[in-house]
Amino acid sequence: MKVxxxxxTLEEANIYISLPQNVPTKLFYCKIQPxxxxxxxxxxxxxxxxxxxxxxxxxxxxxxxxxxxxxxxLQKREKGQTWPSPIDGQGELDSLSVDHEQRRLxxxxxxxxxxxxxxxxxxxxxxxxxxxxxxGGIKH
Numbered sequence: 001m002k003v004x005x006x007x008x009t010l011e012e013a014n015i016y017i018s019l020p021q022n023v024p025t026k027l028f029y030c031k032i033q034p035x036x037x038x039x040x041x042x043x044x045x046x047x048x049x050x051x052x053x054x055x056x057x058x059x060x061x062x063x064x065x066x067x068x069x070x071x072x073x074l075q076k077r078e079k080g081q082t083w084p085s086p087i088d089g090q091g092e093l094d095s096l097s098v099d100h101e102q103r104r105l106x107x108x109x110x111x112x113x114x115x116x117x118x119x120x121x122x123x124x125x126x127x128x129x130x131x132x133x134x135x136g137g138i139k140h
Contacts (some may be wrong), residue, residue: 008101010080010108035056050087
């Protein structure tokens with residue numbers, strides 16, 4: 001059973017958890033720490049209680065409940081870092097998917113740094129550089 005789905009941008013990792021039916025939304029909780037995430041229903045054992053793959057900025061991270069889905073937005077401490085998964089040891093991307101994610105994040109970085117240009121048809125040949133460190137790194 002899939003516990004969560006996720007995606008990422010240069011600055012964030014987003015986790016989506018389908019919530020069980022017939023539980024009042026006020027009973028759900030999410031505790032975000034720099035390297036740990038806990039999600040559950042008050043009065044029960046945590047549904048998700050794991051270390052994060054990479055550290056996050058707690059003050060800029062948050063969670064919401066939308067249409068029976070908990071959406072957790074984790075602000076990456078290191079902008080541009082490609083995460084293999086938000087949760088350590090779970091749902092990790094394979095090496096081909098990591099390469100695809102790096103390419104997507106690199107194009108996002110180019111678009112962010114050069115807003116007047118269209119990179120939608122750009123392609124990388126060979127090994128894609130790390131979007132976090134390429135050409136001196138990302139300017140925060």
